[in-house]
Amino acid sequence: MAITGLIRSGGWSIMGALAMSTAVGAPEGATFKLESPGMTAGAKIPNAQVYDGFGCSGRNISPALRWSGAPAGTKSVAVTMYDPDAPTGSGWWHWVVINIPAAVSELPEGAGNASGTMPGNAIQGRTDFGTAGYGGPCPPAGDKPHRYIFTAFALKTERLDVASDASPAMIGFMINANMLAKASFTALYGR
DSSP, X not given: OOOOOEEEETTEXXXXXXXXXXXXXOOTTOOOEEEOTTOOTTSBOOGGGSOEETTEEOOOOOOOEEEEOOOTTOOXXXXXXXXXXXXXXXXXXXXXXXXXXXTOOEEOTTTTSTTOOOSTTOEEOBOTTSSBSOXXXXXXXXXXXXXXXXXXXXXXXXXXXXXXXXXXXXXXXXXXXXXXXXXXXXXXXXX
């Protein structure tokens, strides 16, 4: 398992923000990694990935993500982006992608947008914006920078059988029920 760093900012801590991967449930020595060529763990999310609305003026382009080292038995991959600091009492799901074929190891920049292309039979679930597809960060003005946790999940099933309008929480339940390993990194955004 990766040794994680600790960042303190404005009175709150981020455990693992510097870690590029976390192997959970993987055999000892296995390293399931997730990274983005356009973002650095622990750093500010670029304007290209920031939401365009709610007072934010980003480009709302989904980031490129790459993963490697999925454990044996992986039959599909899911990817999520989650903000635990959203002032909702339950966080905010910004992106949910499921049923990515196991042979795929990346999502190109823009794959989560309306004009983007998902690999194989992958589908994007509904986010807390109320629609499917990527929705970038846009925390309330004046908040401390929010943490945006990007996670790839190695799953033991080829397909999660969920309704097309399933909530992010329901999809998360199904992901966790079928997880072999997960890899995460955290990036930040505030305004």
